[in-house]
Structure formats: C-alpha cells, structure tokens
Amino acid sequence: MTDALDDIAGILERTGEYRVLRRLRAFEPEAADPEEPTYLGLILDTETTGLDPAADEVIELGIIAFTYGPSGRIHRVRHRFNQLQQPARPIPEEVTRLTGITDADVAGRRIDDRAVEALAARARVVIAHNARFDRRMCEARWPVFAGLNWACSCHQIPWREEGHEAARLGGLLADHGYFHNGHRAIDDCEALLWLLARPLKRSGRLALATLMEAARRPTVRLWASDAPFALKDRLKDRNYRWSSRRRCWYIDLDEAQLEIERSFLSREIYGGALPGLPADRFTARDRFSSRVDPEA
Numbered sequence: 001m002t003d004a005l006d007d008i009a010g011i012l013e014r015t016g017e018y019r020v021l022r023r024l025r026a027f028e029p030e031a032a033d034p035e036e037p038t039y040l041g042l043i044l045d046t047e048t049t050g051l052d053p054a055a056d057e058v059i060e061l062g063i064i065a066f067t068y069g070p071s072g073r074i075h076r077v078r079h080r081f082n083q084l085q086q087p088a089r090p091i092p093e094e095v096t097r098l099t100g101i102t103d104a105d106v107a108g109r110r111i112d113d114r115a116v117e118a119l120a121a122r123a124r125v126v127i128a129h130n131a132r133f134d135r136r137m138c139e140a141r142w143p144v145f146a147g148l149n150w151a152c153s154c155h156q157i158p159w160r161e162e163g164h165e166a167a168r169l170g171g172l173l174a175d176h177g178y179f180h181n182g183h184r185a186i187d188d189c190e191a192l193l194w195l196l197a198r199p200l201k202r203s204g205r206l207a208l209a210t211l212m213e214a215a216r217r218p219t220v221r222l223w224a225s226d227a228p229f230a231l232k233d234r235l236k237d238r239n240y241r242w243s244s245r246r247r248c249w250y251i252d253l254d255e256a257q258l259e260i261e262r263s264f265l266s267r268e269i270y271g272g273a274l275p276g277l278p279a280d281r282f283t284a285r286d287r288f289s290s291r292v293d294p295e296a
Contacts, residue, residue: 024178027194029074036069039124040078043196045188046137047099049087053136053290057087059101061111061138062185064193065119072209074197081119082186084109099183113142120144125215129154129169129192131288139289146291149284151215153192153207163201175201217254219287221280221294222261224249227269234268243294250294255281 012018043064050056065079086106096102120126121144128134131152138145159167164175169191170182176198181187196208203210224235227249232242240249253261258279266274286292 020177021174021179022177024173024180024191024194026190027074027077027197029076029197032075034067034069034073034075036071036073038067038069038075040122041066041068042119042123042126043189043192044126044128044134044138045185045192046134047095047101047183047185048137049089049091049095051133053140056137057085058111058137058141059085059087059091059095059106060099060185061085061116062187062189063116063119064186064189065123066193068208072206072212074193074208077193079119080186080189081115083111085111101184116142117144120148123148125149125151125212125284127151127153127192127196127211129167129188131155135288136290146289147285149215150288151211151284152288153196153211156214157200157207157211162203169195215284215287217256218281218283219252220255220258221250221252221282221292222258222265223278223280224251224265224269225275225277227265231269238264241294245295 009020009022013020043066045062046058047060048056048058061081061083063079063081064077065081066074067076067078068074084101084106086103086109090103091101091106120142126135126138126145126148128150129152131150131154135145135150154167157167159172164172169188170179172195173180173191176195178194180191182191196206196211198207199205200207200210223246224240225248227235232249235249238251240251242249251261262274262277265277266272280292282292290296
C-alpha cells in the first residue's frame with residue numbers, strides 16, 4: 001500500500017465508522033542469532049478434491065519450514081514449498097469454486113514426493129489449522145507423516161478465550177486488520193505463520209508457545225461404557241460423542257482432567273458407583289491421525 005493510500009485508510013479508521021483491512025504480507029522474522037535451542041517446524045495446508053482420505057486426493061500442498069525455540073519465538077523461515085497435483089479425476093466444481101484451482105491449473109503437475117519427504121524427515125512438529133483433516137490426507141499420500149508429532153492451531157489454541165469470535169483463519173486475520181487469499185495452500189500457511197508469531201490478545205503469550213504447550217500434553221479418551229440411555233442428553237451437553245462402531249459414548253480430555261471427569265460420571269451418570277471405565281491415552285505422535293479415529 002502506498003503512503004497516499006495509507007493516509008486515506010488512516011483517515012477512514014479515525015472516523016470510527018470504518019475498518020480497513022490490509023493485505024497480509026509474507027512474515028519474515030527479525031534477523032538475529034537465537035539465544036535458545038532451535039527446532040524445525042512445518043506449517044502445512046492442503047487443498048483436496050474432497051473430504052475422504054481414502055477416496056480423495058491432494059491437489060495442492062503448501063509447507064513453510066521454520067525454526068523456533070522453547071520460548072515459542074519463530075527465529076527464521078527456512079523454506080517455502082507450494083506445488084500442484086493433477087488428480088486421477090476432474091476437480092469437482094464445488095472445489096474449484098472454493099479454491100479457484102481448475103483442471104487447467106493442475107494439468108501435467110505432480111507434487112515432488114521426495115522433496116516433501118525430505119522436509120518432513122527433519123521436522124520436530126507439523127502444524128495445521130485443521131490437523132484432523134490435513135494429517136489424514138497427508139498420511140494417505142506420504143506415510144512419513146504418520147510418525148511425526150502434529151499440532152492443530154484451530155483446536156489447540158483457545159481463540160475464543162483470547163477475544164476472538166471464532167477460529168477461522170480469515171476471521172482471526174480480520175481481527176488484526178488484515179486479509180489474505182484464503183483457500184490456497186501457501187496463502188493459508190503464510191496467514192498461520194503470521195498468527196503464530198504474534199502474542200495472543202488477552203494473555204499476551206506467543207500463540208506458538210501456547211500451541212506447543214497444548215500439543216505436549218497427553219490426551220485421554222474416556223469411554224462411558226454402559227451409560228444409561230436415558231442420560232444421553234446429559235452426556236451430549238458435556239461434549240461426549242457417540243461411537244457407532246463401539247456403541248459407546250466417549251470424550252477426549254487433557255490427562256489432568258481425567259479424575260474430574262470420573263467424578264462427574266460417578267455422580268451424574270452411574271449413581272455414585274464407578275465401573276472400571278476403559279480409557280485410551282495418546283500424544284502428538286498419534287493425535288488427529290486415523291489411527292485414533294473411534295470409527296476407524
């Protein structure tokens with residue numbers, strides 16, 4: 001934006017009647033030698049032909065490789081990767097409407113598998129804004145991702161508690177006065193990198209530090225075996241989900257919340273008794289993978 005346009009935007013904003021969104025530029029950390037150990041992280045986003053990892057394909061893969069420290073500070077962007085892939089079948093019209101990617105754009109294109117595997121092999125963590133989706137799509141195409149730690153910036157950062165109405169990337173950027181070209185892989189990666197490098201609005205903690213702390217905590221899936229059918233609404237109100245495969249209600253919790261949840265079940269569901277309820281424990285190595293899908 002030119003100085004003249006900046007002046008106009010400033011005049012509009014000072015009236016209190018307008019909000020001006022500025023186009024997000026690629027984030028580049030300040031050049032300085034880190035005073036802490038550093039690790040390699042990947043921010044990843046996919047565009048696909050659909051939602052089913054078993055039947056649909058990745059048509060665009062975006063990755064930003066960056067180094068970060070235990071403080072949550074992003075020190076350096078190491079590599080930007082963005083490639084297209086021609087799928088076996090024509091791209092559905094609804095996908096083209098959403099992403100702008102056409103059959104002509106991907107004709108003859110193929111994502112470089114070796115380059116993807118080389119990036120993944122060195123990563124300490126992979127971050128996606130909907131890791132439950134992106135992880136499964138990537139594992140189906142590139143098995144190397146199955147052995148990595150994953151974190152989800154959409155669900156593992158408390159955006160609402162930090163003053164945002166929702167966790168959608170476009171909305172988070174707009175809250176900071178910016179916009180981006182959403183639903184293209186590398187642009188979504190750039191947006192997420194910028195957000196992770198910033199302090200959160202209320203706590204002031206770096207977003208990446210908050211995410212890494214959440215990712216390190218184990219998750220426990222507690223199964224409410226033989227819970228009375230009449231109390232199903234009480235379980236639903238507590239965010240339990242129904243597994244049709246196991247015919248059982250379950251909830252995913254931080255490990256530290258397990259005893260609180262057991263007390264709730266004893267008091268509200270099982271009438272003071274507490275049967276030996278099964279529980280599964282998993283970490284960032286498995287979280288969001290199809291391996292821990294209760295319906296798989």
